[in-house]
Amino acid sequence: MKVGYSYLAKQFADPDAILADIKALVISGDFTLGKATVEFEDKFAKLIGCNYAIGVNSGTDALFLSLKALGIGVGDEVITTANTFVATVGAIETSGARTVFVDCNDKYVMDTSQLESAITDKTKAIMPVHYAGQPVNMKEVMAVAKKYDLEVIEDACCAIGASFDNQNCGTIGTTAAFSLHPLKNLNVWGDGGVITTNSKEIKDKLHLLRNHGMVDRDHYAEYAYNSRLDSLQAIVGNHLISDVEWITQQRIKHAQTLDLAFKGLSQVITIPPKAVNEKCVYHMYMLLVENRDALNEYLKSKGISSKIHYPIPLHLQQASQHLGYKLGDFPVAESQAKNIITLPIHQHLTADEIDYMIKTVNEFYL
Numbered sequence: 498m499k500v501g502y503s504y505l506a507k508q509f510a511d512p513d514a515i516l517a518d519i520k521a522l523v524i525s526g527d528f529t530l531g532k533a534t535v536e537f538e539d540k541f542a543k544l545i546g547c548n549y550a551i552g553v554n555s556g557t558d559a560l561f562l563s564l565k566a567l568g569i570g571v572g573d574e575v576i577t578t579a580n581t582f583v584a585t586v587g588a589i590e591t592s593g594a595r596t597v598f599v600d601c602n603d604k605y606v607m608d609t610s611q612l613e614s615a616i617t618d619k620t621k622a623i624m625p626v627h628y629a630g631q632p633v634n635m636k637e638v639m640a641v642a643k644k645y646d647l648e649v650i651e652d653a654c655c656a657i658g659a660s661f662d663n664q665n666c667g668t669i670g671t672t673a674a675f676s677l678h679p680l681k682n683l684n685v686w687g688d689g690g691v692i693t694t695n696s697k698e699i700k701d702k703l704h705l706l707r708n709h710g711m712v713d714r715d716h717y718a719e720y721a722y723n724s725r726l727d728s729l730q731a732i733v734g735n736h737l738i739s740d741v742e743w744i745t746q747q748r749i750k751h752a753q754t755l756d757l758a759f760k761g762l763s764q765v766i767t768i769p770p771k772a773v774n775e776k777c778v779y780h781m782y783m784l785l786v787e788n789r790d791a792l793n794e795y796l797k798s799k800g801i802s803s804k805i806h807y808p809i810p811l812h813l814q815q816a817s818q819h820l821g822y823k824l825g826d827f828p829v830a831e832s833q834a835k836n837i838i839t840l841p842i843h844q845h846l847t848a849d850e851i852d853y854m855i856k857t858v859n860e861f862y863l
């Protein structure tokens with residue numbers, strides 16, 4: 498049996514309805530900032546429960562343009578975690594700001610108890626990452642942000658549908674960034690991203706920033722960027738957005754099955770703790786395991802595409818050299834990098850595939 502990490506062939510086995518809309522788009526020529534994009538933005542804002550959604554080129558641009566819209570750049574510091582996808586830090590660094598890391602906790606997300614000690618007089622924002630679909634403790638993030646008058650930009654790129662204290666991720670900070678990358682829970686046929694905000698002022702600013710600073714065809718308020726969500730991708734998004742609830746439920750159900758099955762292996766497998774006020778949407782299903790590299794090889798040899806997210810935390814990457822961090826600075830992230838493994842958790846897994854994963858992991862340890 499093979500258990501794939503990618504589900505795209507299954508998800509798009511019958512693409513005809515989407516292709517029909519794309520054919521109509523090609524004939525209409527409404528390729529940029531057209532009807533489909535506006536429709537998608539409306540649906541997205543409704544789904545998340547915020548006032549405005551702004552479609553952009555990618556999740557990375559959603560983070561970068563959020564920083565730009567808030568006037569954050571050279572001379573400023575932004576606090577985030579050492580264990581995230583590279584794009585979180587890429588967005589901060591390319592904005593001109595400096596990244597300040599804090600460690601993560603046993604749920605693989607920001608240890609918010611470290612925030613206060615990371616703040617300096619240059620700190621402008623906190624960028625909590627709802628990593629793998631697990632919400633950060635936003636109550637604590639917002640309390641610190643309020644106390645020190647900081648902006649909060651949620652990296653919700655893998656967290657569509659996640660919530661903390663019944664508040665959806667993407668509605669809590671000043672802005673939030675979502676990714677529509679092909680392997681994210683809500684995906685399109687290439688790159689795409691969305692910024693959410695409740696502020697009209699920030700929405701207006703983002704409309705300028707993503708479209709050359711154009712007020713209209715002949716008037717430019719400022720020099721800016723070209724980062725629009727293509728109509729073509731918006732069409733795909735419009736078809737799939739109503740599936741988000743089902744996708745989320747499937748992933749949660751699969752995670753519960755795996756959690757239960759691995760409970761008996763507690764000497765060798767650590768399942769992250771759960772809290773009732775935190776809805777994790779399992780963009781990734783990650784465990785801390787003993788003998789990780791051997792397990793990873795074993796699973797691969799048995800046709801299961803497990804992965805490591807990620808073997809080297811960001812503060813130890815060459816790209817972070819100028820930030821001056823060293824081994825030992827973030828012991829939790831460093832230790833997790835050695836023990837973490839990601840198993841397929843997507844919505845198209847079958848009961849047989851899940852059973853086979855459980856059986857194979859058990860075989861390795863028993």
Ligand SMILES: *Cc1c(COP(=O)(O)O)cnc(C)c1O
Binds near residue numbers: 678690
């Ligand atoms: C996917 C992801 C991004 C970047 O999104 P892209 O659309 O690929 O640019 C940023 N942060 C996190 C946590 C992500 O998972």
